[in-house]
Amino acid sequence: MLNHIAFIMDGNGRWAKRQNKPRMYGHYAGAYKIEEVVRWCAEYGVKYTTFYAFSTENWKRPKGEVNFIFGLLQSKIGEFYERMNKEGVRLVFSGRLKELGEKIYNICMKYQEKTKNNDKIVVNMALNYGGRAEIVDAIKKIIDSKISDIDEEKFREFLYFPDIPDPDLIIRTSGEMRLSNFLTWQSAYSELYFTDVLWPDFSREDLDRAIEDFKKRQRRFGGIK
Numbered sequence: 001m002l003n004h005i006a007f008i009m010d011g012n013g014r015w016a017k018r019q020n021k022p023r024m025y026g027h028y029a030g031a032y033k034i035e036e037v038v039r040w041c042a043e044y045g046v047k048y049t050t051f052y053a054f055s056t057e058n059w060k061r062p063k064g065e066v067n068f069i070f071g072l073l074q075s076k077i078g079e080f081y082e083r084m085n086k087e088g089v090r091l092v093f094s095g096r097l098k099e100l101g102e103k104i105y106n107i108c109m110k111y112q113e114k115t116k117n118n119d120k121i122v123v124n125m126a127l128n129y130g131g132r133a134e135i136v137d138a139i140k141k142i143i144d145s146k147i148s149d150i151d152e153e154k155f156r157e158f159l160y161f162p163d164i165p166d167p168d169l170i171i172r173t174s175g176e177m178r179l180s181n182f183l184t185w186q187s188a189y190s191e192l193y194f195t196d197v198l199w200p201d202f203s204r205e206d207l208d209r210a211i212e213d214f215k216k217r218q219r220r221f222g223g224i225k
Contacts, residue, residue, distance in 0.1 A: 002214060004048035005041055006167035006190070008182055009033070011174030011198030018198075024068045029200040031072055034123075035080065038089060040207050042121045048164055049123050052182050056096065056130035070104060073127075081111045088120030094160035095129030096137070124164060131184025134160055138185075159185065166190060169214045171207075173199045191217050 009030055016026030034051055041049050054069060081091065093108040100108075108127070138158035142150060145158075156162045166186040170179065175196040179187060193210045197203075 002044065002046060002168050002211065004050070004165050004167045004169075005046055006050040006052070006170045006183060006187075007037065008052045008170065008172035008176075008180065009199040010172055010176055012200060014174065015198040015200045023065060026200060027065075027069055027072060031076060033200055033202060035083065036204075037202065037207065038084065038121060038123055039087070040204050042087070042089075044207075044211065047121055048167075049121065050094075050126060050164070050167060050183065051123070052126050052129065052180075054095075054127050054129070055181060056128055056133050057181065070100065074104065074107060077107060077111060081114065084123065085115055085118065088118045089115060090118040090120075090122045091115045091125065092122060092161060092164075093125050093127055094134075095127045096133060097127060100128055122164065124161060126182070129182075131179075131181045131187075135185055156185075168219075169193060169210065171195070171210050173197050173202055189219070191219065 012026035012030040013023040014026070015029065016023050019025065038049060053073075058069075059066065084091070091111050091114075093112055097105050097108055104127075108125075137160075138155065141158045142155070147154070166188070167183060167190045169192075170183070170187060170190045171193045172179075173195055175194070177194045179192075183190070191214050193213055195202075195206060195210070197206050
């Protein structure tokens with residue numbers, strides 16, 4: 001069953017370079033691609049999607065590029081909400097959100113609250129997110145809770161969104177073949193799919209191919225079938 005697809009949206013800068021445009025143009029095009037992909041996933045009956053929008057390591061990028069990404073978030077998320085809300089999309093945001101500043105944090109919480117009752121598909125935007133950071137943050141919460149009896153099921157309760165199931169399929173664009181600190185805990189048994197297509201060029205046909213590939217795999221989770 002394909003319940004949750006996660007996306008590592010790679011290649012915006014390279015795409016822009018091929019168009020003889022600045023890198024920022026690639027981020028602009030990549031942001032709009034998310035809406036298309038959400039609709040395609042919903043048509044497949046997928047209930048959860050996660051998009052790796054900004055990692056804890058992305059702060060190493062040029063300051064102008066980082067500022068543009070968050071400016072794009074602030075200016076376009078309202079438009080995204082207006083269109084996606086009508087289609088039953090629930091928006092959630094995971095990561096070290098408070099480090100992004102009060103303005104961006106409040107924007108994220110505003111639209112998370114506005115869409116909390118939507119139930120067609122969940123769009124989890126990973127912002128200032130790192131898989132290792134999520135595990136560290138979970139451990140800190142466990143220490144604060146004074147709980148000493150911890151197993152995997154209990155540990156999950158301290159993740160950013162414990163109710164979101166682990167991704168069945170993780171798709172990474174642009175030809176890179178690694179997870180880059182994405183969903184480190186949750187990806188233990190995820191199927192991985194890598195494509196050379198750059199994120200702004202990712203098409204419905206590309207998603208179809210990834211899902212068809214997924215359907216051919218045998219997911220044994222350590223057992224024998």
